[in-house]
Amino acid sequence: MAQLEIEHLKKVYPPNVVALKDISFEVEKGEFLVVIGLSGSGKSTLLRCINRLIEPTEGSIKFEGEEVTTASSKELKLIREDIAMVFQRFNLIERSLVLTNVLTGQLAELSLWRSLLGRFPRELKERAHAKLETVGIPEQAFKRADELSGGQQQRVGIARALMQDPKLLLADEPVSSLDPATSGTIMDYLAEINDQGKTVITSLHFLDLVRKYGTRAIGLKDGKIVYDGHPKDIDDEKFKEVFGEEAEKVHIT
Amino acid sequence: MSTEEKIKERGPWYFWRNVIVVALFLAAFVYALTRINLDLTLLAKNFPSTIKLWSAFAKPDWSVLGEGVTLLIKTLYMAFMATALALPFAIVLSFLGAKNLMQSPVAKGIYTFVRGFASIIRSIQPIIWAIIFVVWVRTGPFPGVLALWIHSVADMTKLFSERVESIDVGPMEAIESTGAGKVLILIYGVVPQIINPYLSFTLYRLDINVRMATIIGIVGGGGIGMRLYSYIRKWNFPKAVVMTMLIIIMVWGIDYLSSRLRERIETGGGEKTKGFTI
Numbered sequence: 001m002a003q004l005e006i007e008h009l010k011k012v013y014p015p016n017v018v019a020l021k022d023i024s025f026e027v028e029k030g031e032f033l034v035v036i037g038l039s040g041s042g043k044s045t046l047l048r049c050i051n052r053l054i055e056p057t058e059g060s061i062k063f064e065g066e067e068v069t070t071a072s073s074k075e076l077k078l079i080r081e082d083i084a085m086v087f088q089r090f091n092l093i094e095r096s097l098v099l100t101n102v103l104t105g106q107l108a109e110l111s112l113w114r115s116l117l118g119r120f121p122r123e124l125k126e127r128a129h130a131k132l133e134t135v136g137i138p139e140q141a142f143k144r145a146d147e148l149s150g151g152q153q154q155r156v157g158i159a160r161a162l163m164q165d166p167k168l169l170l171a172d173e174p175v176s177s178l179d180p181a182t183s184g185t186i187m188d189y190l191a192e193i194n195d196q197g198k199t200v201i202t203s204l205h206f207l208d209l210v211r212k213y214g215t216r217a218i219g220l221k222d223g224k225i226v227y228d229g230h231p232k233d234i235d236d237e238k239f240k241e242v243f244g245e246e247a248e249k250v251h252i253t
Numbered sequence: 254m255s256t257e258e259k260i261k262e263r264g265p266w267y268f269w270r271n272v273i274v275v276a277l278f279l280a281a282f283v284y285a286l287t288r289i290n291l292d293l294t295l296l297a298k299n300f301p302s303t304i305k306l307w308s309a310f311a312k313p314d315w316s317v318l319g320e321g322v323t324l325l326i327k328t329l330y331m332a333f334m335a336t337a338l339a340l341p342f343a344i345v346l347s348f349l350g351a352k353n354l355m356q357s358p359v360a361k362g363i364y365t366f367v368r369g370f371a372s373i374i375r376s377i378q379p380i381i382w383a384i385i386f387v388v389w390v391r392t393g394p395f396p397g398v399l400a401l402w403i404h405s406v407a408d409m410t411k412l413f414s415e416r417v418e419s420i421d422v423g424p425m426e427a428i429e430s431t432g433a434g435k436v437l438i439l440i441y442g443v444v445p446q447i448i449n450p451y452l453s454f455t456l457y458r459l460d461i462n463v464r465m466a467t468i469i470g471i472v473g474g475g476g477i478g479m480r481l482y483s484y485i486r487k488w489n490f491p492k493a494v495v496m497t498m499l500i501i502i503m504v505w506g507i508d509y510l511s512s513r514l515r516e517r518i519e520t521g522g523g524e525k526t527k528g529f530t531i
């Protein structure tokens with residue numbers, strides 16, 4: 001049994017925007033899967049259906065054997081604890097401290113009154129510091145999140161995801177708002193996480209990053225899978241299939 | 254049809270529409286003039302009697318200063334009580350009245366009800382509420398506080414809700430994705446984004462309530478305004494003047510304090526750290 005099994009997934013945004021149609025694929029534990037495709041091809045929709053930030057319209061998504069699409073809100077919370085997400089716009093609580101942001105990755109494990117009062121146990125705080133250390137910014141813990149640079153904010157986003165100790169990491173264009181050098185650093189962290197046995201599913205726009213980090217690539221076009229294979233096998237023809245004749249390669253590489 | 258053509262097309266109609274609007278306005282103005290007694294000679298004829306009022310400013314009757322200060326403090330209490338009691342209600346209602354948080358069919362119904370109710374209550378001036386409550390529970394500070402309270406709840410609910418509606422959903426989404434429930438999403442995703450505006454609006458409302466607390470005194474809502482009005486009715490201008498001065502000082506002081514505090518909340522007193530950090 002694969003870790004993630006998606007069958008006949010379909011998403012229609014009301015009233016009638018078909019973002020995904022008949023998507024089926026499986027992801028094995030430990031894969032580094034990259035989703036590529038033009039803007040509007042459905043990458044974000046696909047990633048967000050997996051943890052149901054977006055409600056799928058039809059089809060089935062099984063994570064470690066459990067059906068996600070029909071899970072009750074309680075079951076869904078438990079599933080989500082094992083699936084972390086990193087966002088293109090970081091989605092940090094800008095007015096809160098970096099440390100608080102990292103700690104929010106672990107809210108689900110906290111008793112309600114502790115969360116209400118913001119009283120995190122010492123052990124959790126130490127873990128949060130350790131995660132910041134992992135992403136190389138231990139000294140930023142007590143700054144406000146919005147004082148950090150984009151690259152630093154994305155590291156906080158990764159630290160927050162790590163705090164969850166997830167089995168699967170979803171990263172929706174994690175480097176799209178960063179410069180190339182910073183992008184490399186962020187991708188290296190994702191690769192490191194992947195090396196520790198965590199599955200990574202990410203959407204990327206740069207083909208060289210796809211080739212460098214991905215163990216597998218899925219190409220989306222108009223909500224359909226048009227490519228599924230090794231990133232290194234994406235030749236010019238395949239490329240045109242995914243991105244269309246008019247898309248010039250320079251924009252992507 | 255191009256935009257230019259459209260403009261040309263509707264040109265004459267727009268011109269005549271404007272002419273009609275202006276003509277109607279002028280007609281209404283002239284009609285109103287004939288209905289209202291705009292007798293400017295009254296201003297001159299009755300001038301001597303106001304001299305008595307103005308000259309009172311030169312010789313205030315300071316014997317009522319102690320009484321005035323006590324009433325002033327009472328008035329402040331009224332405004333403070335009304336604002337403090339309105340705050341918890343407004344906080345709860347503001348979430349129920351925020352469109353972006355109220356998505357399900359039932360929630361949408363609640364949203365419509367809350368916002369509709371708030372705007373009806375808001376559209377009735379505090380002084381009218383004061384009259385309603387004075388009739389209900391008799392004169393004194395209590396109906397005054399009630400009047401300010403109900404208007405504050407509605408006003409703050411509207412302002413707060415609009416603020417909630419403009420929040421960034423990113424952090425909420427991020428927290429939701431960790432498997433946290435609704436309460437936690439609210440506390441960690443929403444509250445940090447709204448706490449400073451809420452504080453700022455509350456101070457602003459306190460400022461308004463202090464002014465209003467003096468006005469509603471006139472219809473029996475208690476406080477210094479009520480005493481001021483009774484001195485004026487007795488033509489005791491030297492005493493009325495003392496009350497007026499005290500009111501001016503209080504309103505000016507609260508206005509100053511509130512705007513300084515709000516400035517601090519919004520800028521945190523420095524460039525880098527804006528507002529309070531959670």
Ligand SMILES: Nc1ncnc2c1ncn2[C@@H]1O[C@H](COP(=O)(O)OP(=O)(O)OP(=O)(O)O)[C@@H](O)[C@H]1O
Pocket residue numbers: 013014017018019037038039040041042043044045046
């Ligand atoms: N909330 C929404 N409501 C309606 N339509 C939406 C919504 N979100 C996305 N869509 C539509 O669904 C399709 C897929 O969008 P999606 O955001 O998944 O694309 P994407 O591949 O992530 O694009 P990008 O590279 O620009 O992020 C698009 O046609 C988009 O317009």
Ligand SMILES: [Mg+2]
Pocket residue numbers: 043044045172173
């Ligand atoms: Mg996207």
